[in-house]
Amino acid sequence: MKKSCLFFFAIIVLHSSHAQRKDQALLDSLLPALANAKEDTTKLKLLTAIIYVHVNYKPVEGLKYEKEALELSEKINWEPGTANLKDKIGRLYWRLGNFSAALKNHFDALAINIRTGDKYAEGRILLAIGQDYLDDGKYDHAKTYLSKALKVSEAAGDKLNMVKTYDILIYMYEIQGNVTEATKTSYLFLKASELLGDKVRMAHAASKLAGNFEKLGNYDDAIKYFKISLQLIKESSVKIEEISVTNSIGDTYTLAGNFSEALKYYSTALRLADDIKDISMSARVHRGMGGLHRAEGNYSRALDHYLIAAEGYKSIGNKQQLVNLYSQMGVAYTHLAKYDQARKSLDDAMALYKDLNGKVSMVDYYNGRQLLNRATGQWKQAFEYYEKYNIIKDSAFNKETLKKLVAAQMQYEAEKKEAIQKAEQEKKDIQSRAELRRRNNLLYAAFGIVAIVLLFSIVVYRQRNKIANEKKRSDQLLTDKELLLREIHHRVKNNLEVVSSLLALQSAQIDDPNTKQAMQDGQNRVHSIGIVHQKLYQGENLGAIEMKDYFNNLSESILDSFGAEDRIHIEFAMEKLNVDIDTAVPLGLIVNELLTNTLKYAFPNNQNGSVRIKLERKTGNILHLEVSDNGIGKSGITHGTGFGGQLISLLTRQLNGSMKEEIKNGTRIFFDFKLDKVA
Numbered sequence: 001m002k003k004s005c006l007f008f009f010a011i012i013v014l015h016s017s018h019a020q021r022k023d024q025a026l027l028d029s030l031l032p033a034l035a036n037a038k039e040d041t042t043k044l045k046l047l048t049a050i051i052y053v054h055v056n057y058k059p060v061e062g063l064k065y066e067k068e069a070l071e072l073s074e075k076i077n078w079e080p081g082t083a084n085l086k087d088k089i090g091r092l093y094w095r096l097g098n099f100s101a102a103l104k105n106h107f108d109a110l111a112i113n114i115r116t117g118d119k120y121a122e123g124r125i126l127l128a129i130g131q132d133y134l135d136d137g138k139y140d141h142a143k144t145y146l147s148k149a150l151k152v153s154e155a156a157g158d159k160l161n162m163v164k165t166y167d168i169l170i171y172m173y174e175i176q177g178n179v180t181e182a183t184k185t186s187y188l189f190l191k192a193s194e195l196l197g198d199k200v201r202m203a204h205a206a207s208k209l210a211g212n213f214e215k216l217g218n219y220d221d222a223i224k225y226f227k228i229s230l231q232l233i234k235e236s237s238v239k240i241e242e243i244s245v246t247n248s249i250g251d252t253y254t255l256a257g258n259f260s261e262a263l264k265y266y267s268t269a270l271r272l273a274d275d276i277k278d279i280s281m282s283a284r285v286h287r288g289m290g291g292l293h294r295a296e297g298n299y300s301r302a303l304d305h306y307l308i309a310a311e312g313y314k315s316i317g318n319k320q321q322l323v324n325l326y327s328q329m330g331v332a333y334t335h336l337a338k339y340d341q342a343r344k345s346l347d348d349a350m351a352l353y354k355d356l357n358g359k360v361s362m363v364d365y366y367n368g369r370q371l372l373n374r375a376t377g378q379w380k381q382a383f384e385y386y387e388k389y390n391i392i393k394d395s396a397f398n399k400e401t402l403k404k405l406v407a408a409q410m411q412y413e414a415e416k417k418e419a420i421q422k423a424e425q426e427k428k429d430i431q432s433r434a435e436l437r438r439r440n441n442l443l444y445a446a447f448g449i450v451a452i453v454l455l456f457s458i459v460v461y462r463q464r465n466k467i468a469n470e471k472k473r474s475d476q477l478l479t480d481k482e483l484l485l486r487e488i489h490h491r492v493k494n495n496l497e498v499v500s501s502l503l504a505l506q507s508a509q510i511d512d513p514n515t516k517q518a519m520q521d522g523q524n525r526v527h528s529i530g531i532v533h534q535k536l537y538q539g540e541n542l543g544a545i546e547m548k549d550y551f552n553n554l555s556e557s558i559l560d561s562f563g564a565e566d567r568i569h570i571e572f573a574m575e576k577l578n579v580d581i582d583t584a585v586p587l588g589l590i591v592n593e594l595l596t597n598t599l600k601y602a603f604p605n606n607q608n609g610s611v612r613i614k615l616e617r618k619t620g621n622i623l624h625l626e627v628s629d630n631g632i633g634k635s636g637i638t639h640g641t642g643f644g645g646q647l648i649s650l651l652t653r654q655l656n657g658s659m660k661e662e663i664k665n666g667t668r669i670f671f672d673f674k675l676d677k678v679a
Contacts (some may be wrong), residue, residue: 030399044072045082052088059095064094080121083112087125094128099136106132123153123161127168134172142172158316163192163201168210183212204230207245210252219256243272243281247288254292262292283312287325290332299332323352327364334372342372344566363389522646524558524592529585531557545584547577547615554588555595555613562599567606570595573614579623583675586651587615587625593644594627594669602631602667623655628668 030050037043047069054062066089073082092103105131113122126149134142146169153161166189173182186209193201210225228295230245246269264291273281290305306329312321326349333342349365366389373382510519531553551572559565579587591613603609614626652659657673 010392012499039072040076041078041081044069044076044078044085046090047072048081048085049077051085051092055088055091055095060093062092079112080118082163083109083116083118083121083125086112087121087128088134090128094135097135099132102132103129117151119156120158121148123156123158127161127165130165134168139172139176143169146172159192159196163189163196163198166192167201167204179212179215183209183216186212197231199236200238203236203241203245206232207248210248214252214255219252222252225255226252226648238280239272239276240278241270243276244283246272247281247285250285251288251291254288254295257295259292259296263289266292278320279312279316283309283316283318283321286312287321287328292329294332299335303329303336309527318447319352319355323349324364326352326361327368330368330486331364331371334368334375337375339372339376342368346372365535521596523544524561524596525589529588531588541578544578544580547579547584547587548574549576550584550588551591551613551615554592555611558592558595558599564599567608568599568603569610571610571612573612573626574616577615577617583623583655583673587653589670590625590648590651591627593648597644597679598627598629598631598667602629604632607631618672623673623675624670625673626670628666630666633663633666 030046030053034043034046034050037046047065051062051065051069054065069085069089073085086105090102090109093099093105094567095100106125110122110125113125116350126145128143130142130146130149133139133145138320140173148164149165150162153159153165155615166185170182170185170189173179173185178180186205190202190205190209193205205223206229210222210229213219213222213225226245226249230242230249233242233245246265250265252268253259253265266285269287270282270285273285282304286305290309293299293302293305306325310325310329330342330345330349333339333345344367345366349368353362353365366385368383370382370389372377373385373636377420407637531550551574555570556565559568559570595611595613598611608629609629611627611629615622618624648659652671652673655673657671658677659669659671661668662668
């Protein structure tokens with residue numbers, strides 16, 4: 001969003017002083033005319049114009065004219081003028097951040113426009129209401145009114161208002177992180193700008209589209225649309241945006257791994273920034289060049305550019321850019337083993353982040369912290385920061401799956417819309433031909449009937465093909481979503497492996513045997529849950545686990561952890577049985593605890609033995625579990641720390657179950673669980 005939103009911001013900054021001088025000159029001409037105006041429509045137009053000038057120039061002073069203007073509009077009872085006045089007063093309050101007052105005036109204006117049938121003005125007021133809600137953080141309301149603005153403006157032929165509405169919709173989707181909708185709307189924005197013939201807006205639209213493609217990892221299309229934007233900007237002679245887009249192309253080439261092309265565009269952007277002596281743009285280019293050298297693995301050169309960029313941003317007080325830059329510097333210092341400097345850079349980033357009240361992303365900071373903590377052996381903190389980094393980085397969708405969904409959905413919607421338009425046109429053609437043939441002689445009428453039947457047959461044939469294609473496309477979307485669910489289970493399993501590895505690492509540094517055994521038990525519990533998620537993403541059924549295979553894998557893992565695979569035999573007295581994940585995880589933990597305690601206490605002095613595991617579904621939706629051994633005949637649950645027994649009791653209650661124990665020629669423990677649902 002940063003790249004795409006820079007466009008109009010840059011133009012506003014470049015021309016702000018000029019615009020203020022222009023506004024003051026306009027007021028200097030309007031105020032004398034107001035002093036001599038009669039109480040009629042001309043005076044109302046003057047007051048409305050004065051209020052509108054103050055929207056972007058000293059808005060508080062504009063409020064001084066509100067009362068006089070409203071009293072005059074009521075006196076002369078001119079509805080179009082009153083609607084226009086209410087619109088401008090609403091914009092004045094919007095600029096001041098008083099969104100409730102802005103909405104009141106804009107809804108008053110909307111009511112008048114609907115009553116008078118002015119669709120052109122209605123579309124523009126709907127856009128203003130959408131923007132009021134958007135800036136007030138009410139995104140659902142904003143989307144509703146912006147969608148209405150598009151519909152009304154399209155019907156009225158107001159292309160400019162459509163372009164403005166698309167622009168604001170894209171901004172809303174971007175701040176919501178909805179890359180899919182932002183990309184689709186950027187296409188519409190670009191096409192609408194082309195129809196309007198506005199090169200500056202076309203460049204802005206192309207830049208937004210490129211930025212969204214970059215977020216999706218589609219660097220080829222990102223570069224394509226950035227270059228389209230750059231060409232349009234050169235034709236429009238907007239120098240500061242030419243630097244911005246040239247630098248963005250360098251950023252995208254860096255992400256794509258094409259470092260030679262990236263350096264070429266960075267060098268051009270830096271030369272242009274130096275020509276106009278723009279500190280902010282120069283700092284931005286140096287930050288990009290630092291990222292290029294960091295991607296190459298040349299951290300010393302990366303720091304050279306980062307330090308230049310930092311000086312530039314500090315000189316103009318740009319704290320938002322400094323937050324991420326300090327985090328990137330921390331990463332570079334860590335790779336150079338300069339840990340004190342890395343820590344200082346990251347501390348500086350956190351201080352700025354707090355000062356900004358969390359208005360910038362912390363993904364670079366979390367990455368820097370987890371790298372530094374790993375390098376200095378602070379494993380617990382490293383894992384905590386890694387988790388935070390991973391949550392932001394992955395954010396809801398796997399990129400590959402997201403790209404498929406976006407492409408499929410865009411194609412589906414486009415073809416569906418085209419099919420509807422064709423069907424409507426065919427219907428109109430059939431009706432007109434039928435009417436024409438009705439007026440002719442019987443021969444032509446008969447011929448017309450035959451033609452209509454034939455045409456309807458073609459339409460039916462096409463409809464069948466269209467339905468078949470839509471079904472095929474829907475099946476593909478279902479497949480992609482199933483792939484996404486498998487990816488989620490895969491990631492959960494991988495994260496559990498990270499936890500298990502950290503426990504193993506911690507265990508290796510502990511000498512006390514009891515603590516070491518407790519850590520090993522923890523590993524086994526985590527691993528038992530991890531196997532469930534592994535089975536889910538590897539299996540055909542995403543909602544259930546086949547328990548015989550699961551118990552087999554779990555038992556092998558536990559035997560291996562105790563080194564008992566050669567002396568203990570495990571028998572599975574059960575058929576294949578599918579169980580839902582909410583039941584499978586507690587069952588796995590129960591069997592894990594029972595088998596662990598059996599191996600600890602049932603076969604002392606490395607005796608040989610056997611364990612029997614049985615699981616079956618009985619009538620009344622009862623799940624029956626038995627775990628028995630031929631050991632020394634003492635309950636393993638009563639041994640050890642007691643945590644295992646507590647865990648088994650807790651899990652048994654969770655599954656609405658009961659537990660019994662029998663000690664005869666070994667130990668036999670059996671459970672009956674009342675299931676709420678069946679896999």
